Amino acid sequence: MKKFQFLIVAFLLISLFQTGYGQKGVRLDLNKALKVGDNFLPPDEVELMRSPDKTINWNKLDDKVIVLDFFETSCGSCIQSMPRLQALQNKLRDKMQIFTVGWQGKETFEKFFKGNAFLKENKVNLPVIYNDIYLKEKFPHMGVPHVAFIFRGKVKAITFSELITEENILQLFNTGEIALALKDDFGKGSLTGMGIDNADKLGIRLDGYQDGAAYQSLEIKTDSITGMINTSFYNVSIYSAILFNWARVRKADYIPRYERLILNVENRNMYEDFENIGNDWYTKNAISYERIDRVRRADSVQARIVLDDLHSFLGIQSYREIRKIDCLILRPCPIKPYKGIQPITGGYSCESTASLAVVIDLGYKLPPVLDRVKKEMKIRLGAFEDLKELNAQLNAYGIEAVLGEGEMEVLVIEEK
The missing domain is CATH 3.40.30.10 (Glutaredoxin)
Structure with missing residues (x-):
């Protein structure tokens, strides 16, 4: 039910x-x-x-x-x-x-x-x-x-x-x-049997949560018997389905945090488990998808086709665009000797400010990072609890992080 x-x-x-x-x-x-x-x-x-x-x-x-x-x-x-x-x-x-x-x-x-x-x-x-x-x-x-x-x-x-x-x-x-x-x-809770055993049959099916099926993100594979192309994902949120298909269309160089998601929808909680409810949320709201094709296409092209299917079936549209959002801006500053609370040990070794931005984003302690330094350089980033501790480390490399507004790429999902 x-x-x-x-x-x-x-x-x-x-x-x-x-x-x-x-x-x-x-x-x-x-x-x-x-x-x-x-x-x-x-x-x-x-x-x-x-x-x-x-x-x-x-x-x-x-x-x-x-x-x-x-x-x-x-x-x-x-x-x-x-x-x-x-x-x-x-x-x-x-x-x-x-x-x-x-x-x-x-x-x-x-x-x-x-x-x-x-x-x-x-x-x-x-x-x-x-x-x-x-x-x-x-x-x-x-x-x-x-x-x-x-x-x-x-x-x-x-x-x-x-x-x-x-x-x-x-x-x-x-x-x-x-x-x-x-x-x-x-x-009956299974997306198989849509005609993959019959070369005359093509099909697309979008369904809800599949009992007994494990979570699976986007997979594109060739059936070894028929040679037909099976594109599928199982038991994922609508947001995740849109997100990983866009990632195949064009890879992003940033962490897709919720701050970079714009949902123009009536009930945002249908699109993602924002409250970390877990299995009960997925049982009620997850979607599963399977598509059978004769022709093998580039993954980026196939992902674009899957997006079109999702848009059509769910009555939505999604796109990437640049918007001004709250963020943490990395910018150059005079070099200052490190005077932090504790020595920098362990942590992460970054080869550029771009990789540094990703590491900071992964901590989820501060807003999404906008890199305005854009420089190849070796940076050792240790543990930090707040912006002050982060800057104590970054200043030693001639970088400072400030809260502000900046233009960043976001994913927009809206109901038609």
Whole structure:
């Protein structure tokens, strides 16, 4: 339940509107469910409304991207997305066909569309498959919207409504392939088995905490049997996931302390265990990710792709930029003989002021360090308890540390 609760929260970051939940009291046989890459056998008959045709000729749609958008009349986010989907259908009518699919009856839908001024004003008239049982058996779900992409007789994606975009439709239409975040309302706590044993299957899956799985940061490896590329991480905070992917895009030469994190979000405690709660926090808030690709890319490129996946699925954006923050500034000063409380013994031997800045940062006793000396020199730094003791050592090398404001690189994470 905790993992499913997290998936609901993650999805709410994408949508500001109420999400509906599937047909009550219907038992689903998950053995009948289709997976990405499976052949799609369409129903012999459907009950169709809001369409010039009385039924669907699936053969005529073989060269179009078919989008099945499962919805309910009580689902606010489903309704809110319909004008966008109608506009997309109008623009790409030669390349795609959207069917909205619901288990409710014709009378319910007629009453709904007749009384919905929002849909009338936006001229929404997408075809509706009603009284559906067959398609929901093939694409079972607990929450709507729930979306399936079908192209040339194969299931190409089972995903979220936000990913029905012109870019994704054209990519699938032009290349025959697409890898989108997987929406799985019945995940069993494992991210494996997404099609790595089948060269026709590609997939992306973002999930919550995985019981029994150890913490794993970003790993990119080639499967020895299929040759496919498996990119994954398990049981990490959202902040950590963003951070170590950015580190692959471009390595930073500083310690990524919390002072260099800007969170423009509604609930910052969902993103990192700032209060050091431990296992209970990770059980409720950690995320896990797996992506299968055919093509091996440079790690920096793959990390950028993973970031795009996270941004899309979680409804966030992240970027690095220079901002003015409180910091400890290292600057030149006249050399003064060491007159500290105790001799400098042990400690750290630094080869430059840049490495000195890292060592001071690792102590977490003072604000993040901004190096304005930028000099190659041997420095022995012993123990210190406060800024006065630190400066007693640094002054002997012609360096002083002062509190102030300076422009430093920060990582920004914000909700769209």
